[in-house]
Amino acid sequence: MTAQRYLSNQLYVYSVDTAAFYTADEVALRARISKLKQAGDQRERLRELESSAQAHFDTYSGVRTLREEKVTDKAVISLFESTLTRTIGVKPGAVTKDIIVVETYFHGILRSLILNGFTYRGEKYVCLTASAGQIREKKTVFIRESVWNAHKGALTAGLSVEAINAKGGTNTNKYLAYLALSNSATEVWRGFNIDKAIVVDDMEFPVETTVDYIDSRTFEITRQVMPIDIKHTDGCGMILPRKSRKSFMVRLPWIKGLLVPFAFDRFAKEHGNRVVTDIYGREWDIVKDDIEVIFTKSQFKMWKFYANWNDYVTKFKDNGCEAAKCADEPDMFPQARLNYQMLQTLPDLTDGELRQLTQAAVTEIVSIGRDRETMLEVLGAGPANRRKNYYQQALALYPELLVDEYSRQQLKAVKKAAVRRARAGKFKVDGVFTYITPDLYAFCEWLFLGDRNPKGLLADGQVSCSLYATETKLDCLRSPHLYREHAVRENVVTDETKRWFKSKGLYTSCHDPISKLLMFDCDGDKALVIRDETLVAAAERNMQGIVPLHYEMRSATTETIDGESIFNGLRAAYTGGNIGEVSNNISKVWNSSNVSLDAIKILCCVNNFVIDYAKTLYKPALPGDVKALIRDYTRAKVPNFFRYAKGKTARQVEPANGAVVNRLATIVPNPRTNFVAANLGRFNYLMLMRNKRVTINTDEAREIIAKYTELDTRKHIMSNELIEGKDGAFMYVNIRNQLLEVNDNLNYVVDILIKYLYVEKQSSFKTTLWSSFGDVVVENLRNNIEEKLEDGFLLCADCGGRAQIIKQRQTRCQSCDEQHRREKKRQQKRRERRVDVATSF
Structure with a gap:
């Protein structure tokens, strides 16, 4: 057996930074700069050298070379298997140099690498892409040019940059994001037949509702009733339940999103119309053409660059493209955790309500070391964890491992982390994370029947989540949660919804502006669905008078894709703004002594412009009075609970006040961990x-x-x-x-x-x-x-020892069971004596 065998879905690539591409002159120059920095003097000379180095980075016109001494074991990082790695033939567990990740410290060097590529061991590498996660870390993926040339057709379904530019180009950062889909952690979608798939228009129509409208120039806020255009199926398509009983996320070249099981063939038959028109104008008979998957236009990101759907299908097959899937809907939904963003928007929560909400977390903290099941659960060895590592698998097989000192050290660390999380507002609640899904019955009314105002199965203010079939009210939330965004909705689970809604997602109404309140798409976004009565009641009272925010965003720029546009797009993404800073500023307002909802609304608007900056290259300037309003809050330090949420020191945070999350520090205890559980067995x-x-x-x-x-x-x-x-x-x-x-x-x-x-x-x-x-x-x-124990065993509930299973519903070994029976008889006799004494009077 080799080391690779047990790492079934990971592989390894090299990750270097831009310093790994220094020329010999630049190496010498940086050495002189480091020496001056260590000396701590000659600041003027240091500035001159820094300026000289920057100028050299910006003006170097040759092809840079990756220096061999930078390609070491220390530079290796792990990636999950993906369409990209499968297509180019990288086996799980292998170390490859076909892909090299570059972290940016100097933009001049990155520009050179993107425009000219780089060489390593005589091979040329070219820029491939950067995913959203890599952009956050200022990392760009490069690929060996010979490998790219051999496989680019399979990764792009035959769509070249030249073909895109010939049709007017597109937004470069969107192009990079869509190309990065092949780098997502996925598995092959087995059983998919592209000849049985089509692409149709999204269900899109306005919903008239009350909003707080923010003018993106003056930032004046006015409450008004207006129609809001909503793409209700944004990112969501349908798959027949016989092909999948679960929702899952899908990845094909230029196609991404969520597929949800829905019997659209049955709907078509029952309503007497089986014909739909795809986005290119071709009609399809759903039954005759044996259609199994219906994608929507919002899922097909580069649709305009193909002549028709058959053009894409042909290129998909001719180039040996792969369909992949990820993030299947789970069989078991683990209990979800709240977070401080969702909690801080409920400032009137009482200490009593906080104790109710944190009761399970406190019980878990106190039970670490005292209860076997709690110990297994917090170490990730419980049944809810579907991705156990080997230590967790061993604990599940052999809980006696809990006795070992290593397990005890792990439990102490887990307890410490549990206290920190709970005091930061990240504690378990009676709720789950599940996919957000549109009312697909309404979509079929819109698609098959031509109904431009479909009724659907859900009315305004209603959702349907079969996970909580007996609950009438749910609090629906989504991260990030910046404004007050608790969508308390009526949960409708009827015979009709059960007949059509087969997934365990949160189905939302097309008559409800809930997507504007929670700011979600349906391409795989998940909602935190909570049924906890305390939290639902608090959310309901705090949402009085709250309506969605609305503001006009800029459209993404369209440009010719080339090295310069790729570099400019990535530089804009790397430098366009820090959404974490805006989020922290919003927390400062929520946790201040004088909360301004207007300041929060404006900051939420600014946050979305920052997010979109890399695509639009636009950020509005705040007027002076608005700046002053915001500055009154943002010049403060971050809230006190950031000591637990973000690892801040006491000097970096504001003094504790009575804000809701700050109060958790006094409500959540930090007891000493004593290992007193009696049912761990013998290790x-x-x-x-x-x-x-x-x-x-x-x-x-x-x-x-x-x-x-x-x-x-x-x-x-x-x-x-x-x-x-x-x-x-x-x-x-x-x-x-x-x-x-x-x-x-x-x-x-x-x-x-x-x-x-x-x-x-x-x-x-x-x-x-x-x-x-x-x-x-x-x-x-x-x-x-x-x-x-060949015939099955149990772990005794009392002593923890292993015992052969000899009868149904057995929970104890024979010795403990006999002792338990004797104790029950003694207790019964004591009760009988008390009754005799009582009746004698």
């Missing part, structure tokens, strides 16, 4: 091993232990990912491989390390073992448990 380290007789008192064993100790000690300087707070997946693969170079017997190496860490050293720190060899330990556990 036996031999259950983790394959050869239980292995000894560590040999030269080869000591060599393994010495190498492990060396690598474990050095791991924080072996990976930039650990420094950045990521999991350092490649580093642990590297440690595994280096240990197997010492001794290539994988099972022997693991047995030696277990014996050393669990017996001789009794170490509290075993992360490296579990991250490097967890797959082997889990396999050993499975084999040992099956060998010990």
Whole structure:
């Protein structure tokens, strides 16, 4: 078995910054600058050198070369498998140099790399794209030019930049975002047949409603009733339930969004019209043409650059394109956590209400160390976690591991984090995250029947979520939550909704401006749907008089795509503004002693212009009086609870006041963790091993232990990912491989390390073992448990020991069950004696 086998969906690429492309002169110049900085004097000379370096970066006209000494194991980062990696042939677990990620520190160097590419080991690399997440980290993806030329047709469905420019071009940053779809973490969509898919227009019509209209020039706010154009199916399409019973997100070249199961074929038959018209004007008979998937125009991002749907389908097949999917609707919906943004907008919550809301979180905190199920749950070993790592899998198989000191250290860390989260307003509530879905019955009325004002199954003010079929009122929220955005709605679950609405999403009404209140699309956005009566009541009273905000946004610019436009687009994205800063300023207002809703409304408007800046290159200037209003709040420090939410120090935050989230610090306790649970059973380290007789008192064993100790000690300087707070997946693969170079017997190496860490050293720190060899330990556990108890077992509720299952609904081992029965008889006799005494009077 190799190190790669257990990392089933990750692979590794190199990530460098722009300094890795310095010329020899620039290296020398930067060395002189560093020396002057260390000396701490000659500021004028330092400025001259900095200016000279910047000028050299900006004017260099050659093709830069990636310096070999920068391509090290420390520069390796992990990516999830995607259409891009599958298309170019990168296997899971492999390290590839076909893709190189570049982080930007100097825009002059980035411009050179984008315009001219760069070379590495005699191969040329060209700019590919940057996803939204990579843009936030100022990272750009480059690809080996020969690889791009070999596979670009498969990644673009045959659509070239030249073809796009020939038809007038498009917005460059949108183009990069759509191209980056192939880099999303996905799996192959098996069973998809593009010949059974079509693309139709979105359901779009105005909803008349009351809004607070913000003039984007004067920032004057007026309340008015007006029709608001809403694209109700924005990002959402339909798939027949026989093809998928769950909603999921889809990725094809230039196509992205959510597909929701809906029996549109049955709707067509029952209503006597099976013909629909696609976005290019062609008619399709849904039944005769055996259509299984209906995409919407909003999902097909580059539709205007294809002659018709058949043009896309032909190029899709001729180029061997892939359809992929991700984020399937789950079978189990774990309890969701609130966040401080959603809580701070309910300022009148009483301490009593806060105690009710945090009761489950406090119980969990107090129960860490006292209750087996709580301990497993907080460590991620419970059934709700569908992506358990190997340590969590081992805990689920063998809860006796909780007795080990490593587990106790993990629990202490989890408890500390749980307290910090709860005091920051991030605690579990009676709610779930689920996909937001339009009323697809209304969409079919619009699509098949031509009804431009469809009734649908949901009226204004109604939603339908089958997860809470018995609840009549739900608080529906979405992140980011900046203004007061609690959509309290009537939940409608009837025989008719059950017949048509097959997913477990939140279905919304096309007569309701809820999408403008929560600012969502239907392309995979999720709502936090809450049924907690305390929170619903608080939201309802705080939403009195609150209406959606509305302001006119600028359209995205259209341009010719070339190196300059790509560089300008990325630079605008990197420098256009910090939405985190705007969000923090909004929190300052919410947590001030004199909350101004007008200031919050204006900041929300500004935030959306900042978000769109990379596409529109437009940010409005605030008038002087508006600036003054905002400045009254934003010159303050961030709220006190940011000590818990953002890791701020006491000096960086305002003093605690009575604002709702600040009060959590006194409501959420931080008790000492005492490990007193009685039902953990007995831990036996031999259950983790394959050869239980292995000894560590040999030269080869000591060599393994010495190498492990060396690598474990050095791991924080072996990976930039650990420094950045990521999991350092490649580093642990590297440690595994280096240990197997010492001794290539994988099972022997693991047995030696277990014996050393669990017996001789009794170490509290075993992360490296579990991250490097967890797959082997889990396999050993499975084999040992099956060998010990072939016919099924349970963990005794009282002593935690393993017992053979011999009867239905058994919860205890035989010994504890007998003791439990005797205790029940004693209690029964005591009750009978009390009754006898009472009746004798």
